[in-house]
Amino acid sequence: KQEVTQIPAALSVPEGENLVLNCSFTDSAIYNLQWFRQDPGKGLTSLLLIQSSQREQTSGRLNASLDKSSGRSTLYIAASQPGDSATYLCAVLNSGGYQKVTFGIGTKLQVIP
């Protein structure tokens, strides 16, 4: 059974700081990994998707890496802004016999002006 863990559970940083969010998964047989952000009471916004054959993806100030063999992914946010405050979730799509998406609990980020 796939398990996804995100560390830390919460993070508070001053504006302008670079930061790293971590995601680990127990079963490396995945099709892809996707990072989302969620604002309070809202749906999820897709940030980046990394296919299993890729090592990283970049979008603006965001960079996500994937190391399938060690079961880890990181989301790097450069020059954080107050608008980045949200909960960040990672999700893995299994390629095993029971194909479904497993989410981590998320990291709640607060960027202080």
Add this chain to the structure above:
Amino acid sequence: KAGVTQTPRYLIKTRGQQVTLSCSPISGHRSVSWYQQTPGQGLQFLFEYFSETQRNKGNFPGRFSGRQFSNSRSEMNVSTLELGDSALYLCASSKFFSGSSYNEQFFGPGTRLTVL
């Protein structure tokens, strides 16, 4: 391009009742997945439909069911509601079914269900 829409956005029901939630995917997307989100459990996968067929199912009781129509719109039904069913129900659509590495999911705003 319109995003994923869900109706209703908020719903209050009492125990024992049943409820139907609706999801309209992004135009051209044939896969629709449903998730339950609660503070204690996080996001839990309910089921996924692709071309009107349920392809994957999570670990939820049979009270939770769904269907997909020929236009890819999907409905989710919960019968005999329990207090523990109170949650944010999220729908996601993608072009491909969940067995594809290109399966980028796009989420709707969710339906907040409160069971009294």
